[in-house]
Amino acid sequence: MLEEEDYPGAIQLCLECQKAASTFKHYSCISELNSKLQDTLEQIEEQLDVALSKICKNFDINHYTKVQQAYRLLGKTQTAMDQLHMHFTQAIHNTVFQVVLGYVELCAGNTDTKFQKLQYKDLCTHITSDSYIPCLADLCKALWEVMLSYYRTMEWHEKHDNEDTTSASEGSNMSTEETNFDRGYIKKKLEHGLTRIWQDVQLKVKTYLLGTDLSIFKYDDFIFVLDIISRLMQVGEEFCGSKSEVLQESIRKQSVNYFKNYHRTRLDELRMFLENETWELCPVKSNFSILQLHEFKFMEQSRSPSVSPSKQPASTSSKTETLFEQYCSVGNPFEIHANHNDEETEDVLASNGYESDEQEKSAYQEYDSDSDVPEELKRDYVDEQTGDAPVKSVSRETLKSRKKSDYSLNKVNAPILTNTTLNVIRLVGKYMQMMNILKPIAFDVIHFMSQLFDYYLYAVYTFFGRNDSLESTGLGLSSSRLRTTLNRIQESLIDMEVAADPTATLTAAEERKEKVPSPHLSHLVVLASGDTLYGLAERVVATESLVFLAEQFEFLQPHLDAVMPAVKKPFLQQFYSQTVSTASELRKPIYWIVAGKAIDYEQMLLLMANVKWDVKEIMSQHNIYVDALLKEFEQFNRRLNEVSKRVRIPLPVSNILWEHCIRLANRTIVEGYANVKKCSNEGRALMQLDFQQFLMKLEKLTDIRPIPDKEFVETYIKAYYLTENDMERWIKEHREYSTKQLTNLVNVCLGSHINKKARQKLLAAIDDIDRPKR
Numbered sequence: 189m190l191e192e193e194d195y196p197g198a199i200q201l202c203l204e205c206q207k208a209a210s211t212f213k214h215y216s217c218i219s220e221l222n223s224k225l226q227d228t229l230e231q232i233e234e235q236l237d238v239a240l241s242k243i244c245k246n247f248d249i250n251h252y253t254k255v256q257q258a259y260r261l262l263g264k265t266q267t268a269m270d271q272l273h274m275h276f277t278q279a280i281h282n283t284v285f286q287v288v289l290g291y292v293e294l295c296a297g298n299t300d301t302k303f304q305k306l307q308y309k310d311l312c313t314h315i316t317s318d319s320y321i322p323c324l325a326d327l328c329k330a331l332w333e334v335m336l337s338y339y340r341t342m343e344w345h346e347k348h349d350n351e352d353t354t355s356a357s358e359g360s361n362m363s364t365e366e367t368n369f370d371r372g373y374i375k376k377k378l379e380h381g382l383t384r385i386w387q388d389v390q391l392k393v394k395t396y397l398l399g400t401d402l403s404i405f406k407y408d409d410f411i412f413v414l415d416i417i418s419r420l421m422q423v424g425e426e427f428c429g430s431k432s433e434v435l436q437e438s439i440r441k442q443s444v445n446y447f448k449n450y451h452r453t454r455l456d457e458l459r460m461f462l463e464n465e466t467w468e469l470c471p472v473k474s475n476f477s478i479l480q481l482h483e484f485k486f487m488e489q490s491r492s493p494s495v496s497p498s499k500q501p502a503s504t505s506s507k508t509e510t511l512f513e514q515y516c517s518v519g520n521p522f523e524i525h526a527n528h529n530d531e532e533t534e535d536v537l538a539s540n541g542y543e544s545d546e547q548e549k550s551a552y553q554e555y556d557s558d559s560d561v562p563e564e565l566k567r568d569y570v571d572e573q574t575g576d577a578p579v580k581s582v583s584r585e586t587l588k589s590r591k592k593s594d595y596s597l598n599k600v601n602a603p604i605l606t607n608t609t610l611n612v613i614r615l616v617g618k619y620m621q622m623m624n625i626l627k628p629i630a631f632d633v634i635h636f637m638s639q640l641f642d643y644y645l646y647a648v649y650t651f652f653g654r655n656d657s658l659e660s661t662g663l664g665l666s667s668s669r670l671r672t673t674l675n676r677i678q679e680s681l682i683d684m685e686v687a688a689d690p691t692a693t694l695t696a697a698e699e700r701k702e703k704v705p706s707p708h709l710s711h712l713v714v715l716a717s718g719d720t721l722y723g724l725a726e727r728v729v730a731t732e733s734l735v736f737l738a739e740q741f742e743f744l745q746p747h748l749d750a751v752m753p754a755v756k757k758p759f760l761q762q763f764y765s766q767t768v769s770t771a772s773e774l775r776k777p778i779y780w781i782v783a784g785k786a787i788d789y790e791q792m793l794l795l796m797a798n799v800k801w802d803v804k805e806i807m808s809q810h811n812i813y814v815d816a817l818l819k820e821f822e823q824f825n826r827r828l829n830e831v832s833k834r835v836r837i838p839l840p841v842s843n844i845l846w847e848h849c850i851r852l853a854n855r856t857i858v859e860g861y862a863n864v865k866k867c868s869n870e871g872r873a874l875m876q877l878d879f880q881q882f883l884m885k886l887e888k889l890t891d892i893r894p895i896p897d898k899e900f901v902e903t904y905i906k907a908y909y910l911t912e913n914d915m916e917r918w919i920k921e922h923r924e925y926s927t928k929q930l931t932n933l934v935n936v937c938l939g940s941h942i943n944k945k946a947r948q949k950l951l952a953a954i955d956d957i958d959r960p961k962r
Contacts, residue, residue: 312399483617738771783848796860801871
């Protein structure tokens with residue numbers, strides 16, 4: 189019977205024999221048999237204990253039912269329970285040791301037995317980085333088997349308790365009270381055992397986790413480790429409702445350490461990318477979305493129910509099924525699935541600048557060869573759609589009708605970005621994957637993520653927007669918010685020291701480790717040539733790629749907000765309101781530099797200085813400086829068209845450029861008028877004629893309405909006609925003119941309608957205004 193593992197039968201037989209023997213124990217031969225039977229019974233118990241220990245690795249219902257019946261016959265249900273828990277603890281200990289030992293010996297390659305004598309903790313430090321992941325997976329698989337057996341043991345008891353209560357212990361020779369007591373004891377013991385076993389599992393895995401320095405791991409491998417551990421935590425949650433603090437803490441330690449190193453390397457890489465970036469367009473499809481990048485595949489998964497309504501009911505029902513139910517009889521939640529092939533599915537680059545669609549291709553080519561498009565329509569290169577909404581497909585009809593558009597139609601509305609932008613976006617995706625798995629270090633990850641954006645913004649500003657002569661014009665080109673942001677980035681992220689100062693304290697050195705040197709613009713990028721409008725194409729690509737990056741960050745904000753711990757949410761809000769939203773504000777200072785050089789304002793002042801303004805009769809012909817200025821604008825327009833063949837210039841950009849140029853021109857005109865020594869009423873009228881001529885011709889060149897700073901010029905010309913009192917009030921109201929311009933106004937009026945005394949009074953008024961300024 190024992191050989192057939194029929195423990196209850198063997199015990200039953202043994203007990204019956206003992207009963208019979210005790211009836212006849214007055215025969216001496218039989219009393220010996222009685223003690224022999226007692227030995228046999230003890231032997232059975234030992235075998236029973238071995239049988240009980242097998243339950244820990246592989247729970248078998250029939251096997252366990254037999255063992256439990258046997259213990260019940262012996263009246264030792266409680267003892268069995270205590271033994272079982274010891275076996276489980278032992279099983280966990282032996283299992284992990286054997287798994288790790290197997291890998292260590294395999295990698296060591298020799299038959300040396302020294303490893304077997306090591307403590308588990310020391311054994312873990314001998315795992316090589318190649319075998320780390322397979323070993324971790326096997327470790328979790330083996331521990332899962334043990335936990336599953338425990339889970340099924342509990343299931344068995346619940347089921348049998350219910351059956352017993354219904355069949356009201358008729359065949360049992362024990363009193364019902366006793367059975368109830370036993371049952372209560374077992375239930376408590378089993379429930380208490382849950383947390384104990386999970387605690388053991390956690391500690392074993394923690395020792396393994398911290399035994400190796402993961403900071404040298406490749407990104408995907410590290411994420412894989414996190415995946416396994418988060419799956420293990422899910423098991424713990426289902427097993428005993430545990431929050432797995434031990435695992436969380438150890439994975440947090442490893443993650444912060446890993447991530448610091450990882451981010452440091454990425455920042456240095458980003459700097460290298462930026463220094464080698466020639467700010468050429470990276471051709472992506474017009475319907476490009478970051479969700480097409482495989483780094484963002486994880487976001488698709490989190491949104492899957494909305495994708496396929498047909499599969500929805502299935503997916504919701506499977507959610508409620510626990511891992512224990514799912515893998516109860518077959519499979520293992522820690523099977524490694526080699527799903528590293530999603531990378532090939534990504535298709536975001538436009539092929540040879542054209543979209544792949546044949547229909548579209550022919551449409552573009554036909555349109556390109558359209559030579560009957562009138563000249564002035566061709567000239568207007570501005571993309572009327574601001575370049576935000578991606579155009580899915582362009583039919584022939586819309587192309588025919590969309591006369592006013594980009595020259596390079598094959599780039600219609602594709603986002604403007606560079607290889608570096610794409611790299612930053614990919615990194616953001618990787619950081620977010622990490623955050624999804626590592627809720628505890630979400631803040632650190634988001635903080636690092638914001639540094640990627642900071643550094644990109646800082647680089648674009650340093651390369652293209654820094655211009656000290658500009659800041660001094662006091663035109664408030666960069667908003668105070670932008671200046672604050674740039675200063676913050678410079679202080680927190682940029683390593684300004686050229687060489688390490690030997691006297692620097694240790695903390696300073698530590699801080700420097702977190703910083704990155706300021707990037708330098710690649711020497712392949714030429715910003716000095718007038719023909720290319722001072723590197724306008726590169727400036728557009730850089731600035732607009734930053735704006736694009738900011739839009740992607742905006743799109744991700746709700747996702748980031750969801751994982752951010754409540755106490756740290758203000759950091760995120762501040763990052764968005766003060767940094768991400770300033771991206772488009774960089775357009776002003778960057779394009780201003782182009783506007784400041786694109787038109788020769790100095791030459792214009794010289795031409796204006798040659799004009800006689802104290803004429804006596806009304807003139808009907810404007811002065812030549814106006815034609816010269818308009819020629820400059822026409823040349824600017826031509827160059828802008830040239831650039832727009834290389835890079836799509838979005839409407840907001842061309843607007844800013846035109847606006848800047850016109851503003852500068854109008855300010856130069858006022859400056860020219862303020863250099864006049866003598867002027868008559870007729871001279872003032874000539875100024876108005878000149879300016880009207882300029883406006884009329886300018887409006888044919890640009891769509892911008894109203895013309896910026898138009899009043900600035902007209903008001904200045906007309907102020908000449910004011911009487912003394914009106915002029916004093918006018919001076920106080922018009923703070924936008926410089927002291928020199930106001931003083932000149934008063935001086936040219938002297939003699940025509942203002943006397944010396946009035947002049948003193950007006951100059952004093954100007955002086956008053958000027959005082960607070962100084």
